[in-house]
Amino acid sequence: MSSRSLSPPKGAIPPVKLFTDEEDKTQEALKTFKCLDECQYANKRLGNAKHNEFMECDCYEEFEDGTNRACDENSDCINRLTLIECVNGLCGSCGDDCQNQRFQKKEYADIAVFQTKLKGYGVRAQADIESQQFIYEYMGEVIPENAFRDRLIAYDEKGYKHFYFMMLQNGEFIDATVKGSLARFCNHSCNPNAYVNKWVVAGKLKMGIFANRKILKGEEITFDYNVDRYGATAQKCYCGEPNCIGFLGGKTQTDAASLLPQNMAEALAVSVSMEKQWIKMKKSEGQKVVKSEGNNINVEFVESLDPPPCERPEDVTKVMSVLLQVEDNLLAKKLLQRLFNIEDDTSLHHQIIKLHGYTCFGKLLQFFRNDLEMEAKLIDFLLMLPKTTKNGIITSHIDKEVDQVKQLHKALAEPCDKLLAKWSDFETYKRITKKDIKEASNRMVDLRRIRLPPGWEIVHENGKPMYYNAQLKTKLHQPPSGSSKTFNTRRQPTNSNANKSSMKRSRLDDGEYERQKLRRLEKEKEAIEKVKEEETRALKLRLEMENQKKSELEKIIAEANKLKDIEREEQAQLQKEKEEKRLKKKNNHLEHKWNKFFASFVPSLLRKYEQQDALSHEHAKQCARDIVKILTSKELKKDGAKAPPEEPSKDKRTKVKQFTASYMSKFLLKYRKKHTSRS
Known part of the structure; x- marks a missing residue:
């Protein structure tokens, strides 16, 4: 469906x-x-x-009447735009139970x-x-x-x-x-x-x-x-619509149904009329319209597409939401074509980064691991993206993926080095916390309601939120021009207030003023040191958590390897038992054949002993069985895979006759001695 x-x-x-x-x-x-x-x-x-x-x-919690209104349908929640739900305890800043x-x-x-x-x-x-x-x-x-x-x-x-x-x-x-x-x-x-x-x-x-x-x-x-x-x-089909095709399933449904699922069609800028026109053309050529069972698309139709470049933020959103879940090589290439062909539009490139861009492209580098051409295109595209903070690169681990591409493909070493060098110059900032939002609210600025222009981010510096544009290398204390949904900020001091401050300073002697200035500088220094300590603690905690995750992962891998070893041993043992059974069965079959072979003429050799030595018929039969077993054992010992001939040769009969004579002479000696002692 x-x-x-x-x-x-x-x-x-x-x-x-x-x-x-x-x-x-x-x-x-x-x-x-x-x-x-x-x-x-x-x-x-x-x-x-x-x-x-x-x-x-990157939303922030916003309680109203006891309900968290963050990430609602009117927000710019990147998770919501890319069809991902926020999860309590994992999506930190938007808070629990968001929309x-x-x-x-x-x-x-x-x-x-x-x-x-x-x-x-x-x-x-x-x-x-x-x-x-x-x-x-x-x-x-x-x-x-x-x-x-x-x-x-x-x-x-x-x-x-x-x-x-x-x-x-x-x-x-x-x-x-x-x-x-x-x-x-x-x-x-x-x-x-x-x-x-x-x-x-x-x-x-x-x-x-x-x-x-x-x-x-x-x-x-x-x-x-x-x-x-x-x-x-x-x-x-009983839907009763004017465009009803009459049946569900079968050839009629395949021919009339769309060639792509809706989200993929929208991401590739494909309209229903385009699909209908293509189907009509194929029918006129007498060709069947068949969709792939694996992903419910018509491969030939997708190959024929030349999708236009993204021109609006909505286009980028549709493409990114599908790219994050894409499983098909061809679809991924067609979607990337829309991004690669974007004209020099920094705002759309910022939109790509915002919508989990680094995570998405890190996944795509894995997806196209053995496709040198696509990996080269991805690296080139990442090189042209505008400068941002380093936070997204660190959390997505895309730098590790690029380093792996460099190790695997020497031809891409130079652009990979260039990209990694570019990222190394990006700055890392602490994420805005709930405390920062509360402090900003006290200053009449609600950070949750600010919609910034492309390229601008809210970062944390010296314990205070700042507005930062990495591309322009600009930091502002107030929202940049072009921001929307801002609340009124507190009015700046007027000239009269500045004059009062100046008069106050003049009434202080120089020594007192310097002492106050030193105290203020010391407080600022303490605040900076406190922030640094907090950042260090947070970094240590993060490293501990990563080490713990790594340790747990190593344990899981070791356990999995152990289970695999046990499974391999069990399979080897099972194979060994099967082989032993097969050989035993084969040996039993050959033993039976050799027994039958010798039994065909050995009993006749013992008849003279019944007549000459008065050997009972039962004793003669037992001797024949024993001789047959001994001869079979000798043959199998010489060659366990050899089957007996259909008829005994003259030489074989002679050897068997000699062995029988030797065996019977020993047997009769014991037999007579036993009977003599009894009488």
Whole structure:
């Protein structure tokens, strides 16, 4: 399933249907499956976001009527813009329980299940839902692709009519067939009012349903499944929209559905009309339109794209949100093309850095580890980015990635050295704390409400917040021009106040004035020393935490290696036992053949002993068995892999006859002696 929607024909405005009078079937529907509070994972590795480290936003907590209003929909929260939720205890400055925690807080819209006429159960809004509002999380069992394939067959054999699979990421699927949430009842529409988007929540990927437009109370909530069918037969579509393609799944759906999921299409500046035109062209050429199973895109269509450069901050936001989660090599290259081709626009380059740019490009350097051309382009692009503080480079560890590129590719050593040298000149600043915000508020400046122009940051210097532009190498005590959402600052001293200060100084003798000046300088020095101590303590604490993490990681790796060694030993032992069994079986088979070979003529050699030496028939049989065993043992000892011939040769018969005679002479000697002593 995907969020890309098809627009209705030009001029067609379908009426909004309301189902307010239909009976609420929510409780009845809940009995048909197991309702989950969270997704269940087949193993702990499934559902993990590609960037492992949690990313902080740069918002600040803002309590109003006991509620933290930080990171709301009107803010410039970088996490919210790049589809990442803030997490209590990890996202420090924005505080706990900010507004960017909709999945974690389960801030679901008021919905109900009702019975449709032709589509089974459906979901309707119980109250108006605003455009872009979070409606519900699509939950279920997160399974790998092999399990997904097995379940497709099993459900088809059981005769299930409705399948509830949604692709989470390449090789991973959400199955809400047996276990899920109410979101599973959202029906397909060729002109939906909702879409699906992928978010990162505490390191895990989540699929959320969001309103595409304002949804009225009583209106059915739908989204475009946009997949090839999962089942034996295609299903008829009953959405009733003017642009309905008639079927869900199968060839019809593949040809008519969009070629890219909505978020990817928007990031690549692809419109529905562009997709339709391309499909039409392919059909006219008699070619099939097929989408890749791994990532639900048409590779040929993506290869044909020549996306334009980003021109607005919104374009950069869309590209960066997809780049942070991208898994496909081709898509990543096309998205980067939009960034690489940006004309000399410092504000857009600052926007890239702001939206977890260093973290994103660090991941991309890993992603293109064996692609020298792409690594060179990434390094060149990083070189042209404007100067900022060093904080983002340190927290993202991108400098280590660049150093690794340098070690692996000698051809890129020079630009890598140049980039690392450039970053080494950047300044590091302490992050603004809640205490700083409180002190700034006392001075009538609310740091939480200041929206700075591109390139400007709020940094901490000598215990005070400052406005810093690394590119211009400028520091200001007051917000720079172009800032918005600022509160009135305290009025500056007038000339009369300055005159009073001057008069006061004149009344003091020079000695007293110098003493006051020294005391003031000492206090300032103490404050600076205190800040330095705090920074040193913070640095030590951070190093201790990093060492602790490193130690824990080393323990985990050692334990994993130990388990691997045990597993290898067990496999080796198992292989050894199998080999021994095989050899034993083979030896038993050969032994049986040699026994049969000798038994074919040895008993006949013993008949004369029955007649001449009055040997009983039973004794003769036992002797024959013993002789056969001894001869077989000798043959296997000579060559354990050799099989007996079909017929004994003359030479073999002679040797066996000689051995039999020798054996019987010894046996008869013992036999006669025994019988003589008895008589």
